[in-house]
Amino acid sequence: NNRINDIEIFNIIKELGSGGFGSVFEVRHKYTDQRFAIKKCQLYDLSEKKKQNILTETEKLLKLRSHYVIQYYYSWIQNNCLCFLMECLVGNLEQVLKTKSKLFGKIMTEFEYYISYEIFKQLVESVEYLHKNNIIHRDLKPDNVLIDNTYSRYITLCDFGLSKEVKVLSDRYKQSNVKNTDISDRNISYMAPEAQSGTDYNHLIDVYSLALIGAKIFGFDSDDIRDGILNNECNFSIRNGQMHDKSVPYREGSSKGGSVI
Numbered sequence: 475n476n477r478i479n480d481i482e483i484f485n486i487i488k489e490l491g492s493g494g495f496g497s498v499f500e501v502r503h504k505y506t507d508q509r510f511a512i513k514k515c516q517l518y519d520l521s522e523k524k525k526q527n528i529l530t531e532t533e534k535l536l537k538l539r540s541h542y543v544i545q546y547y548y549s550w551i552q553n554n555c556l557c558f559l560m561e562c563l564v565g566n567l568e569q570v571l572k573t574k575s576k577l578f579g580k581i582m583t584e585f586e587y588y589i590s591y592e593i594f595k596q597l598v599e600s601v602e603y604l605h606k607n608n609i610i611h612r613d614l615k616p617d618n619v620l621i622d623n624t625y626s627r628y629i630t631l632c633d634f635g636l637s638k639e640v641k642v643l644s645d646r647y648k649q650s651n652v653k654n655t656d657i658s659d660r661n662i663s664y665m666a667p668e669a670q671s672g673t674d675y676n677h678l679i680d681v682y683s684l685a686l687i688g689a690k691i692f693g694f695d696s697d698d699i700r701d702g703i704l705n706n707e708c709n710f711s712i713r714n715g716q717m718h719d720k721s722v723p724y725r726e727g728s729s730k731g732g733s734v735i
Contacts (some may be wrong), residue, residue, distance in 0.1 A: 481552055484512060490562075491617070500562050510547075511562040514555050532558070532634075542603040544620060544632040563630060567593070567619035571690055582693055590691045594734060596629035601684060604631070605677050612636040614683035615664040616690065640677075688735040 484501035487509075491498050496515035503510065532549050539545070545561040570593070578586045597619060604611055611618075613636040620630040662670050664686045666679035 481512070481514075481555075481557055484510070491566075496556075509562050511560045513558040513560065515557075517551065517554050517556050538604075538607060538609070540603060541627050542600040542631065543634075544630050560632075563620040563622035563632075565621045566617055567597075567621060567629075567687070567691075568616035570621055571616060587692075590693075591734060593629060594688050594691050596627055597687065598684060600629055600631045601680050604637075605680070608640050609634075610638045610640060610677045611680050611683075612638060612669060613665070614680055614687065616687060619687070685735055692735065 483504050485504055487500040487502055489497055489499050490511060496513050498511055498513045501510050501512050502508070532546065536546055544563065546558060547561075548559045550557055574586065574589070582590075600619075601611065601614065611631065611634065613633060614631075618631060618633040620632050621628055622630060664683045666675065666682040668675040669679045
């Protein structure tokens with residue numbers, strides 16, 4: 475059986491990660507030797523209608539054929555498990571940030587600043603691409619920013635399990651209570667307060683997440699720049715789109731990064 479939508483025709487190489495919506499594995503096609511990633515989501519508690527709703531939502535994301543986002547090829551249900559076949563990339567931003575801090579230490583050099591700037595620039599361009607296509611990601615964080623050198627770009631977004639398609643960017647969306655958009659088992663460290671609380675919000679929640687990720691890229695503590703969350707204790711806050719120093723100086727050499735954010 476040479477069908478692409480059959481988990482049995484892939485050899486699992488290793489697990490790449492896991493999250494609220496399932497686990498991701500690096501796999502190799504048994505007949506073509508092509509390398510892919512497969513995300514598997516267990517559907518024990520979902521009705522057939524809800525399963526179809528998830529597939530329908532995924533099909534909307536298949537229209538995003540671009541280097542800005544990970545390529546989803548197929549999705550299917552097998553053995554009560556929803557499977558997504560995707561391109562397989564080499565790493566993520568979380569891993570890069572850990573390596574970068576070990577390589578460069580506490581002082582940000584001009585070379586590190588250049589690398590950080592390019593990463594953040596490409597990340598912003600990827601989010602801009604989503605918004606121009608009327609999609610709010612809703613779960614931006616370093617784990618969901620993939621790194622690869624296959625194309626001229628090396629930043630790619632993934633994990634659209636919480637994403638929403640809107641008619642226009644000014645539309646407001648209320649956090650859905652349906653199971654496929656539940657955030658109870660998600661890492662909310664980079665999520666805007668309104669997305670966590672279930673109040674109305676729009677695409678600007680992605681911009682909020684970008685600022686927190688940018689802080690990590692340029693050497694700030696993301697906890698220190700949350701506006702209205704840790705305002706009584708923080709050293710930095712974001713107001714009107716600008717970084718404000720409240721007590722502690724920037725990490726040496728990263729003041730340019732504050733301007734970029």
